[in-house]
Amino acid sequence: MAPKDVLRFPPGFSWGTATSSYQIEGAVSTHRVPSIWDRFSHTPGVVSDNSTGDYACDHYNRFKEDVKLIKTLNTSHYRFSIAWPRIHTFEDPAAPQSNTHGIAFYNALIDELIANDITPVATLFHWDLPIAVEDSTGGWAGSGAVADRFEEYARLCFEKFGDRVKNWITLNEPWCSAVLGYEVGEHAPGDTSKPGVNVYKAGHNLLLAHGRAVKAYREDFQAIQKGKIGISLNTMWAEPKDRNNATHLEAAQRDMDFELGWFADPIWKGDYPATMRETVKDRLPEFTKDEKEMLKGSSDFFGLNHYSSQYATGMYVPDPPLVSHWNDKATTHEEDKDWKKTDMGWSVVPSGFRKLLLYVQEKYEPEGGILVTENGLASKEPTREAASKDSLRIEFYTLYIKAAHEAVGQGADVRGYFLWSLMDNFEWAFGYEKRFGLFFVDYKTMERVAKPAVEWYRKVTSTNTLEV
Known part of the structure; x- marks a missing residue:
C-alpha cells in the first residue's frame, strides 16, 4: 500500500457537525406553537414520502443521548438551530410573549454541550417561521414587520443564552428561504403567487432582519457577552466550461451574483450586485442609506454552505418572456458525465469547493x-446494513476536506468545517428518504447507529489532520 500524505490544518481550526431544529427535534406540540413547516408538511403531496417533522429524530427528548454522540466525534463545536416557535408564543402576534418551557429546553441543551467541552454555535433561523408571524406580517415576502418580530426574537435569545453562546448565526441559507419558499414553492410557505416579485421582497426582508439582529447584538450585548455573530450563505460553484469563452464567463458570474452575491454583496459590499439591479430593475427593492450602512460589515465571519458545482455554458433568451427569478438569471448549465452523484443527484466536484473558497x-x-x-452528502442507505457499507461518504469528505486544505494553502482564510449532518433527519421536501447523517437513524425505534464515517471523522478531528 502506498504511503499516505498527512495534511495538517491550522492550529485552532474548528471541527464540528450541524443540525437544525425542525429536522431533528420532533415534539412539535410540546411547549411550542406551530411553524410554517408544520402547516406545509401536513399539506398532502408536498413532501415526497408524505411525512412530517412531527417526530423527526425525537431530539427534544433525547438531546442528552445526542450530545454523547457528538462527544464521541471529538469535535470542538456543534451547530444547532433554535426553533423560534419554542421561544415565543403569539396570543397577540404584534406583542409575542416568551415561552419559559422552550427557553428551558435550550438552556439544558447548551449546558449539556458545555459540560462536555463542546462549543455551541446557535442559528437563530433555519426556516421554521412561526405561523403567527407568517400570517400577521405576510412572512418574508410581506411587510417589514417581519424584521421587527425577528429582532424581538433575536434579542430574547441573546438575553437568555448569550452568557454561554458566543457564536451566533442569524439566518441559514436565505437564498433557500426566498427562492424555494416564495418562488418555486417547494419549501414552506409554498408561495408561488407572484413569481419574480415576492422572491426579491423575501430576500430583502431577510437581509434587513439579519441586519437588525446584528445591530441589536452589537449595540446591546456584544461588549458584555464577547461573542461573534454572522450569517450562513449557500451556493453552488459555477465554473465556466470554457474559460476562453466570454459568454461562459459571463454566465458563471451571473450565477454567482444571483445566488451568493445576492446576499453577500449587501453585507460585504453595501448593496446588491450590479447585474441584479440592471436585470431585475424596480422589482428588486432598494435599501435606504441607513440600511446600507447597517448591512455593510454586519457579519463577523463568512458562513458558507456548499454541496455541489456545475458548468456555466451560456445565456438564453426567455421564451415566452415570463417574469421569474430564473428568467432574470437566464443562464444555462452542464455537468461532466464522469462526475459521481450523491443520492440527491448532486455532482461530487471537490475542485469546485476549492475554487469557491478562493x-x-x-x-x-x-x-x-x-x-x-455545512458540507455533506446524502447516500442511499435505506437499511442499517446499507449504512454499514457506506464508503461514498468517507470518499466524499476526504475529497472535500482535502480541497479545503488546498484552498487554505493558496490563501483562503478557512477557520472551521461543520459536517452536515450529525444524524439522518427530516430532509424537508424529501422527507426521510434522504440520509445525510454520520449516524443512521432507525425512525421506528429512534436508535442511532454509527456509520463507518464516524470513526474516520473522529480521527480527523482528534489529530487536526487528514490522511489522503
Whole structure:
C-alpha cells in the first residue's frame, strides 16, 4: 500500500457537525406553537414520502443521548438551530410573549454541550417561521414587520443564552428561504403567487432582519457577552466550461451574483450586485442609506454552505418572456458525465469547493475568516446494513476536506468545517428518504447507529489532520 500524505490544518481550526431544529427535534406540540413547516408538511403531496417533522429524530427528548454522540466525534463545536416557535408564543402576534418551557429546553441543551467541552454555535433561523408571524406580517415576502418580530426574537435569545453562546448565526441559507419558499414553492410557505416579485421582497426582508439582529447584538450585548455573530450563505460553484469563452464567463458570474452575491454583496459590499439591479430593475427593492450602512460589515465571519458545482455554458433568451427569478438569471448549465452523484443527484466536484473558497476570499476578504457551516452528502442507505457499507461518504469528505486544505494553502482564510449532518433527519421536501447523517437513524425505534464515517471523522478531528 502506498504511503499516505498527512495534511495538517491550522492550529485552532474548528471541527464540528450541524443540525437544525425542525429536522431533528420532533415534539412539535410540546411547549411550542406551530411553524410554517408544520402547516406545509401536513399539506398532502408536498413532501415526497408524505411525512412530517412531527417526530423527526425525537431530539427534544433525547438531546442528552445526542450530545454523547457528538462527544464521541471529538469535535470542538456543534451547530444547532433554535426553533423560534419554542421561544415565543403569539396570543397577540404584534406583542409575542416568551415561552419559559422552550427557553428551558435550550438552556439544558447548551449546558449539556458545555459540560462536555463542546462549543455551541446557535442559528437563530433555519426556516421554521412561526405561523403567527407568517400570517400577521405576510412572512418574508410581506411587510417589514417581519424584521421587527425577528429582532424581538433575536434579542430574547441573546438575553437568555448569550452568557454561554458566543457564536451566533442569524439566518441559514436565505437564498433557500426566498427562492424555494416564495418562488418555486417547494419549501414552506409554498408561495408561488407572484413569481419574480415576492422572491426579491423575501430576500430583502431577510437581509434587513439579519441586519437588525446584528445591530441589536452589537449595540446591546456584544461588549458584555464577547461573542461573534454572522450569517450562513449557500451556493453552488459555477465554473465556466470554457474559460476562453466570454459568454461562459459571463454566465458563471451571473450565477454567482444571483445566488451568493445576492446576499453577500449587501453585507460585504453595501448593496446588491450590479447585474441584479440592471436585470431585475424596480422589482428588486432598494435599501435606504441607513440600511446600507447597517448591512455593510454586519457579519463577523463568512458562513458558507456548499454541496455541489456545475458548468456555466451560456445565456438564453426567455421564451415566452415570463417574469421569474430564473428568467432574470437566464443562464444555462452542464455537468461532466464522469462526475459521481450523491443520492440527491448532486455532482461530487471537490475542485469546485476549492475554487469557491478562493473566490469568497478574494471577492469578500472576510475579516473573521470563512467558516464552512455545512458540507455533506446524502447516500442511499435505506437499511442499517446499507449504512454499514457506506464508503461514498468517507470518499466524499476526504475529497472535500482535502480541497479545503488546498484552498487554505493558496490563501483562503478557512477557520472551521461543520459536517452536515450529525444524524439522518427530516430532509424537508424529501422527507426521510434522504440520509445525510454520520449516524443512521432507525425512525421506528429512534436508535442511532454509527456509520463507518464516524470513526474516520473522529480521527480527523482528534489529530487536526487528514490522511489522503
